[in-house]
Amino acid sequence: MKPMSRLDDIPSTPGKFKMDKSPYFHRTRWQSSVAKLAFWSLVFLGLIFIFFYRSPSSNPASSDPSRRSLRTYSWGGPAWEKRVRSSARVRTRHGVSVLVTGASGFVGTHVSAALKRRGDGVLGLDNFNDYYDPSLKRARQALLERSGVFVVEGDINDAALLKKLFEVVPFTHVMHLAAQAGVRYAMENPSSYVHSNIAGFVNLLEVCKSANPQPAIVWASSSSVYGLNTRVPFSEKDRTDQPASLYAATKKAGEEIAHTYNHIYGLSLTGLRFFTVYGPWGRPDMAYFFFTRDILKGKAISIFEGANHGTVARDFTYIDDIVKGCLGALDTAEKSTGTGGKKRGAAQLRVFNLGNTSPVPVSDLVTILERLLKVKAKRNITKLPRNGDVQFTHANISSAQRELGYKPTTDLQTGLKKFARWYLGYYKGGKKASS
Numbered sequence: 344m345k346p347m348s349r350l351d352d353i354p355s356t357p358g359k360f361k362m363d364k365s366p367y368f369h370r371t372r373w374q375s376s377v378a379k380l381a382f383w384s385l386v387f388l389g390l391i392f393i394f395f396y397r398s399p400s401s402n403p404a405s406s407d408p409s410r411r412s413l414r415t416y417s418w419g420g421p422a423w424e425k426r427v428r429s430s431a432r433v434r435t436r437h438g439v440s441v442l443v444t445g446a447s448g449f450v451g452t453h454v455s456a457a458l459k460r461r462g463d464g465v466l467g468l469d470n471f472n473d474y475y476d477p478s479l480k481r482a483r484q485a486l487l488e489r490s491g492v493f494v495v496e497g498d499i500n501d502a503a504l505l506k507k508l509f510e511v512v513p514f515t516h517v518m519h520l521a522a523q524a525g526v527r528y529a530m531e532n533p534s535s536y537v538h539s540n541i542a543g544f545v546n547l548l549e550v551c552k553s554a555n556p557q558p559a560i561v562w563a564s565s566s567s568v569y570g571l572n573t574r575v576p577f578s579e580k581d582r583t584d585q586p587a588s589l590y591a592a593t594k595k596a597g598e599e600i601a602h603t604y605n606h607i608y609g610l611s612l613t614g615l616r617f618f619t620v621y622g623p624w625g626r627p628d629m630a631y632f633f634f635t636r637d638i639l640k641g642k643a644i645s646i647f648e649g650a651n652h653g654t655v656a657r658d659f660t661y662i663d664d665i666v667k668g669c670l671g672a673l674d675t676a677e678k679s680t681g682t683g684g685k686k687r688g689a690a691q692l693r694v695f696n697l698g699n700t701s702p703v704p705v706s707d708l709v710t711i712l713e714r715l716l717k718v719k720a721k722r723n724i725t726k727l728p729r730n731g732d733v734q735f736t737h738a739n740i741s742s743a744q745r746e747l748g749y750k751p752t753t754d755l756q757t758g759l760k761k762f763a764r765w766y767l768g769y770y771k772g773g774k775k776a777s778s
């Protein structure tokens with residue numbers, strides 16, 4: 344049998360008039376087939392080009408050196424949008440739909456879970472950076488996933504992503520918890536604070552101001568804004584213009600930026616000054632957390648003291664109390680007043696202390712941990728380093744009590760007991776190292 348030529352490979356349509364196989368017809372059929380092939384190849388290449396050019400995941404950061412610190416994340420597409428919509432769907436009559444930034448962080452995870460439990464729509468956003476062990480963030484993400492909260496992987500500096508999220512879901516609220524935290528790390532990596540706490544916050548507000556409807560925003564400020572203030576307990580009316588660390592300065596800047604966006608665009612904004620939040624699923628960079636790890640390992644810990652052996656103390660606040668404060672702030676947040684980026688009237692602007700209003704010396708915290716872990720700590724008493732730490736914090740919470748119904752109920756002993764139980768379970772009795 345004569346082998347089939349390439350042209351013979353192209354099937355003829357059955358039942359149609361068959362052309363004469365003259366050499367002339369052979370040439371025309373061949374030419375038209377090549378033309379068809381070329382045409383479809385061009386269409387295919389064109390589609391690939393359009394897809395990559397317009398794809399939201401092709402982050403411009405890679406070509407812009409000033410934003411090189413942004414990682415590229417993959418997002419978008421019908422399946423992704425479906426997950427976003429489903430996670431943000433409100434399941435009760437008076438529920439709200441909340442975008443939680445920093446959702447795989449310590450406070451973010453607890454707040455997202457609490458909102459979901461009561462039937463609100465919740466969508467998380469987190470960049471999973473490696474400031475501390477990202478596997479802990481992944482474990483929190485898995486926890487949220489199981490309760491129906493989808494955490495989108497992305498950065499608050501990514502305007503295209505934020506716009507897309509608001510296109511897909513008309514969020515009524517934003518709980519903004521994504522930030523570069525930690526007082527001492529600000530001396531090591533100052534630009535990370537500017538990137539997240541200033542540039543990222545402004546980017547988020549820019550998108551919120553243009554969203555229709557504009558969401559109400561509740562966000563995390565910090566007790567550190569009180570800086571060198573010596574009046575105790577710290578009241579929202581006290582001076583906050585003497586920050587002792589760059590971290591504090593960026594949080595204070597956030598409060599001023601919030602004022603601007605409220606004033607110009609009518610965004611409803613509530614800042615919450617958190618006081619040394621602790622508890623299960625906490626942050627490994629915080630003292631109570633790494634003290635626990637080091638005590639269990641038999642490693643010495645440094646306990647800071649002020650000048651003339653002055654006590655260093657913190658108004659340690661348990662996570663469940665903080666969550667109640669966050670929900671109270673969301674529930675009492677009034678609507679933003681702007682539309683299409685224009686203010687239509689005065690909007691709410693608030694700031695609240697969320698503390699425990701019962702400071703405890705750091706040395707007492709260590710004594711509680713020793714009892715709970717049944718291990719004696721190797722204590723090194725050292726002078727409070729000049730790296731941004733302040734000697735004392737103490738919250739006046741009367742304003743949050745009055746306006747948000749905030750009432751902390753967990754003392755340090757009770758809260759640390761819950762933390763230690765979680766820690767020992769999560770790190771397999773302390774044998775698996777935490778970082």
Ligand SMILES: O=C(O)[C@H]1O[C@H](OP(=O)(O)OP(=O)(O)OC[C@H]2O[C@@H](n3ccc(=O)[nH]c3=O)[C@H](O)[C@@H]2O)[C@H](O)[C@@H](O)[C@H]1O
Binds near residue numbers: 526567630732
């Ligand atoms: O309220 C806040 O706004 C901040 O709270 C938290 O900061 P801090 O109150 O400084 O907590 P944390 O580091 O746990 O130190 C606790 C105590 O241990 C002392 N401390 C610390 C380290 C050490 O080696 N020895 C020591 O004595 C230290 O001097 C301090 O007295 C958050 O990290 C921060 O992100 C921000 O949210």
